[in-house]
Amino acid sequence: MVDPTTTVVWDRALLDYDMGDHPLNPVRVELTMALARELGVLDRPGVHMITPEPAGEVDLTRVHRADYLDAVRHAPLDPFFRGWGLNTDDNPVFDGMHEASARICGASIAAAEAVWHGTTKRAVNVAGGLHHALSARAAGFCVYNDPAVAIARLLDQGAQRVAYVDVDVHHGDGVQAAFYNDPRVLTVSLHESPLTLFPGTGFAEETGGPGAEGMAVNIPLPPGTGDAAWLRAFHAIVPSVLRAFSPEIIFSQCGADAHRLDPLADLRLSVDGQRAAYLAMRDLADELCDGRWVAMGGGGYALVEVVPRAWTHLLAVATGEPIEPATAVPAPWRKLAAERCPRAVVPETMTDGTEPPIERWQPGTTPDAVDRAILATRMAVFPLHGLDPHDPRD
Numbered sequence: 364m365v366d367p368t369t370t371v372v373w374d375r376a377l378l379d380y381d382m383g384d385h386p387l388n389p390v391r392v393e394l395t396m397a398l399a400r401e402l403g404v405l406d407r408p409g410v411h412m413i414t415p416e417p418a419g420e421v422d423l424t425r426v427h428r429a430d431y432l433d434a435v436r437h438a439p440l441d442p443f444f445r446g447w448g449l450n451t452d453d454n455p456v457f458d459g460m461h462e463a464s465a466r467i468c469g470a471s472i473a474a475a476e477a478v479w480h481g482t483t484k485r486a487v488n489v490a491g492g493l494h495h496a497l498s499a500r501a502a503g504f505c506v507y508n509d510p511a512v513a514i515a516r517l518l519d520q521g522a523q524r525v526a527y528v529d530v531d532v533h534h535g536d537g538v539q540a541a542f543y544n545d546p547r548v549l550t551v552s553l554h555e556s557p558l559t560l561f562p563g564t565g566f567a568e569e570t571g572g573p574g575a576e577g578m579a580v581n582i583p584l585p586p587g588t589g590d591a592a593w594l595r596a597f598h599a600i601v602p603s604v605l606r607a608f609s610p611e612i613i614f615s616q617c618g619a620d621a622h623r624l625d626p627l628a629d630l631r632l633s634v635d636g637q638r639a640a641y642l643a644m645r646d647l648a649d650e651l652c653d654g655r656w657v658a659m660g661g662g663g664y665a666l667v668e669v670v671p672r673a674w675t676h677l678l679a680v681a682t683g684e685p686i687e688p689a690t691a692v693p694a695p696w697r698k699l700a701a702e703r704c705p706r707a708v709v710p711e712t713m714t715d716g717t718e719p720p721i722e723r724w725q726p727g728t729t730p731d732a733v734d735r736a737i738l739a740t741r742m743a744v745f746p747l748h749g750l751d752p753h754d755p756r757d
Contacts, residue, residue: 364545366413368410368482368483368484369409369410369411369483369484369485369486369487369681369682369683370407370411370412370413370417370473370474370477370478370482370483370485370486370487371405371410371412371413371486371487371678371681371682372412372413372414372464372470372473372474372486372487372488372490372666373396373412373414373469373470373490374414374415374470375393376463376466377389377392377415377463377466377467377470377490378392378393378490379462379463379466380397380463380464380466380467380490381457381463382454382455382457382485382504383455383457385504386504386626386627386664387504387662387664388666389490390397390492390666390703390704391663391664391666391670391671392489392660393411393668393703394437394454394468394666394671394696394699394700394703395489395660395670395671395674395675395678396489397598397696397699398671398672398675398692398693398696399516399674399675399678399679400491401696402679402686402690402693403673403696404675404678404679404682404686405678407526407682407683408534409682409683410682411477411483411552413473413477414740415469415470415472415473415488416466416468416469416473417462417463417465417466417468417469418465418466418469418507418512420474421434422468422472422512422515422516423468423507423512424471425464425515425516425519425643426431426498426507426508426511426512426515426541426604427496427498427507427508427512428498428499428561429498430499430745431447431498431500432461432475433500434446434447434449434508434691435449435460435461435464435501436446436461437509437671438450438456438460439456439457439458439459439460439653439659442732444456445499445556447477447499447500448500448501448502449501449506449571451501453501453502453503453504453606454501454503454504454505454506455566457482459749460506461506461526461645462612464493464506464507465492465507465635467488467490467491467493467507467509468491468507468509468512468513470488470490470491470509471488471509471510471512471513471657471659472509472512472513472516473486473488474486474487474488474491474513474657475513475514475516475612475614476516476517476520476659478612478649478656478657479520479522479612479655484653484655484656485645485648485653485654485655485656485657485658485681485682485723486656486657486658487657487658487659487677487678487681487682488509488649488657488660489658489659489660489674489677489678490599490649490657490660491509491510491511491513491657491660491661492509492510492531492616492617492618492660492661492662493505493506493508493509494505494511494531494533494535494536494537494564494616494618494661495508495533495535495536495537496508496511496537497540498538498540498541499537500550502536502537502562503536503537503561503562504589504662505537508537508538508541509659510527510535510614510616510659511538511541511542513614513656514527514538514542514614514628514748515541515543517612518548519546520544522585522611522612523547523611524547524549524608524609524610524611525547525548525549525610525611525612525614526548526549526551526605526608526610526613527542527548527549527550527551527613527614527615527616527617528551528601528605528613528614528615528644529550529551529552529553529616529617529733530553530597530615530616530617530618530621530625530637530640530644531554531616531617531618531620531660531661531662532554532555532560532618532620532621532630532662533550533554533555533560533561533562533618533620533627533628533662534552534554534562534564534565534581534583535550535552535559535565535616536562536564536565537553538550538567538616539552539564539569539579539581542578543572543575543578543579543746544571544572544573544574544575545573545578546574546575546576548578549578549579549580549604549605549610550578550579550580551580551581551582551600551601551604551605551640552565552580552581553584553593553596553597553601554582554584555583555584555585555586555588555621555628555629555738556583556584556586557583558583558586559628559629560584560586560628561715565581565582565583566581566583567582567583567739567740567742567743567744568738568743569581569748570743570744571748571750573601576655576747577744577747577748578602580600580601580604580740580744581740582596582597582600582605582737583736584596584630584733584736585628585732585733587629587630587631588630588631588632588733589630589631589632589633589669590631590632590633590635590636590639590717590719590720591624591720591722592722592731592733593621593630593632593636593640593718593733594636594639594640594643594721594722595722595723595724595733595737596724596733596736596737597640597643597728598643598721598723599724599737599741600726600740600741600744601623601643601756602643602746603623603646603745603750603757604648604744604748604750605647605651606651606746607748607749609651610652611652611655612652612656612657613644613648613651613655613656613657614654614659615641615644615645615656615657615658615659616659616660616661617637617640617641617658617660617673617674617677618660618661618662618663619637619660619661619662619665619669619670619673619674619719620661620662620663620664620665620671620743621637622634622637622663622665622669624665624668624669624710625662625663625664625665625669626664626665627662627664633714633715633716633717633719634669634672634673634676634688634713634714634715635688635714635715635717635718635719636672636719637673637714638676638680638688638703638718639674639687639719641658641677641680641681642680642685644656645680651734654723658677658681666704666707667700667703667707667708667709667710668706668707668708668709668710669673671696671700672692672710673706675679675713676713686713687713688712688713688714689712689713689714690712690714691711691712691713692711692712694711697711698737701737723755724737724755725755726738726753726755737754739749741753745757
């Protein structure tokens with residue numbers, strides 16, 4: 364019997380994943396946790412806070428090569444270090460890089476194991492979601508791939524059907540690569556088209572390797588896609604493939620960079636649309652796997668305007684009642700945010716003032732670029748799961 368609590372994994376040491384003057388600023392995580400506390404989310408009955416330990420060599424080498432770990436340890440000691448994707452503009456080295464990266468992996472492992480072993484129903488690690496790191500290469504601001512490391516840990520403990528749903532604006536390429544040939548892991552990613560955005564992967568035709576056909580599901584969306592169309596794409600594909608797969612546990616990477624204010628991408632979601640996505644993923648976990656849901660953060664570069672509100676909504680959805688969109692942002696948090704990021708526009712409420720409509724996909728009725736993307740993914744993947752790509756009931 365799963366205890367009806369939610370585990371939140373947190374330690375200020377998770378903020379040590381700090382690349383300096385860089386878009387991936389840990390202030391976004393600090394401000395998220397501060398806002399969640401101000402709104403009482405972390406003090407709800409049943410919320411269990413745990414402090415993670417860094418992942419060890421055995422856990423990290425399930426995904427990453429040992430010589431790459433050695434390179435990560437060595438790179439901060441050599442100002443002229445090159446290779447392995449390190450010491451670049453995207454992935455600058457920093458003191459304690461291995462330890463900080465391993466701690467984030469340890470936090471996602473702790474979240475995953477709390478759910479898998481039945482000590483909690485859901486778990487959240489907002490500092491996690493570093494989904495671009497590859498087996499032997501840093502990429503896209505990510506040194507170690509904590510979602511892949513946590514999933515690999517559960518596979519080692521006997522998991523047979525793990526679903527990973529990635530709603531970051533960028534394709535979840537590192538997680539897909541880690542499990543592309545593994546029929547035990549279904550990876551689903553909604554992202555801006557690889558024709559217009561890093562990492563240049565995530566086409567609908569990427570559907571899984573030999574023996575794992577259909578286990579990679581990619582929904583590339585055109586620049587400018589907003590709430591209604593994004594949610595239409597989500598509901599046209601994600602519930603169907605998850606139901607066909609019948610997961611034992613669902614992981615979600617909840618990057619907030621699909622928001623219209625994000626400076627690094629071109630989708631047009633609102634905080635309200637992101638909140639709707641979190642609710643949908645929680646409902647699918649409740650329907651399909653007795654609520655077993657592990658949620659992580661990810662990208663997000665509107666450090667004050669977007670990320671803290673989006674991930675506070677995520678924490679609220681995971682811990683119980685969603686926060687009403689019209690809720691005022693507490694004055695103490697607004698003061699803290701202004702101090703931390705003086706040039707930012709500090710939001711006053713938990714909403715962007717939108718109410719995302721519910722649109723059901725119907726083939727041929729919305730002949731726009733998003734509808735074409737939906738159909739391309741359904742054509743590529745649905746038959747591999749025994750589903751009819753043209754039947755909106757599937």
